[in-house]
Amino acid sequence: GPKVLQIPSHQIIDMGQMVTLNCDPVSNHLYFYWYKQILGQQMEFLVNFYNGKVMEKSKLFKDQFSVERPDGSYFTLKIQPTALEDSAVYFCASSLPGRYAEQFFGPGTRLTVL
Amino acid sequence: EQQVQQSPASLVLQEAENAELQCSFSIFTNQVQWFYQRPGGRLVSLLYNPSGTKQSGRLTSTTVIKERRSSLHISSSQITDSGTYLCAMDLTNSAGNKLTFGIGTRVLVRP
Numbered sequence: 258g259p260k261v262l263q264i265p266s267h268q269i270i271d272m273g274q275m276v277t278l279n280c281d282p283v284s285n286h287l288y289f290y291w292y293k294q295i296l297g298q299q300m301e302f303l304v305n306f307y308n309g310k311v312m313e314k315s316k317l318f319k320d321q322f323s324v325e326r327p328d329g330s331y332f333t334l335k336i337q338p339t340a341l342e343d344s345a346v347y348f349c350a351s352s353l354p355g356r357y358a359e360q361f362f363g364p365g366t367r368l369t370v371l
Numbered sequence: 372e373q374q375v376q377q378s379p380a381s382l383v384l385q386e387a388e389n390a391e392l393q394c395s396f397s398i399f400t401n402q403v404q405w406f407y408q409r410p411g412g413r414l415v416s417l418l419y420n421p422s423g424t425k426q427s428g429r430l431t432s433t434t435v436i437k438e439r440r441s442s443l444h445i446s447s448s449q450i451t452d453s454g455t456y457l458c459a460m461d462l463t464n465s466a467g468n469k470l471t472f473g474i475g476t477r478v479l480v481r482p
Contacts, residue, residue, distance in 0.1 A: 258416070288468060294412070300457065300472040313469060346412050350470075357402035357461055358468060359419040365412055 259283040261363035263349050264331075269369045275337035278366045280349030282332055289332040290350040290360060291324065293317055300348070306332065307354075336368075344370045374398075374462055377473035384448045384480045392443040392476045394458035402461035402468065403434050403441045408475070409454050417443070417456075448480045 262281040270276050282289055291303040304314040306324050321340070326332040332351070336343055346365040352358040374397040384390055394403075405417040418425050420432040420441065429448075434441040441458060455477050459470040 292470070299474050300459070302469045302471070305469060348414060352468060356468065357421060359404065360468065360470060362406070362414045362416060365414060367412065
């Protein structure tokens, strides 16, 4: 089936540094998402993105977070500065337009903030 | 309160046994997806089943929207089926889709 890729698979950084997580969505998809899963806990929605704009974000999407997809390249999640509580696995997803469209998920990026 | 509830929380099977996992949700939706998460965390999409019955290999999902529930049936379980099974659905009325996940059912298949 359609594949979403995420780069890198693991990232270790020091608290306070900036990190960018990259997502290569399914080629004809127009909706993009980030979800966060702290180890051993529930997967939670962070943000969705369409037509160059954030459509909805959750309380977890702090001011230090930003998303963009410049010129149809990677869909990115940037955290600046990072905090210890940002350690988690971040999953990217994409979907076709349309209400209740199936979302296709990437394998996740494990972020460790020291 | 959990908007998406999964049961059982965990399940131990003997290889080749069948299993039924349940998911119930707090409001009506038209978007139900089932996922498998490997012990290392990698997420695998299993079935997109907003209504009715859908099958993929040894997996069968049945969603009854008016009863706000979905089930996942695993037949002839294998050791490699061990992991966590998550159901997720869109419970919002907003234009952008947003999945709410259950906590999952942890499955262990023993030889």
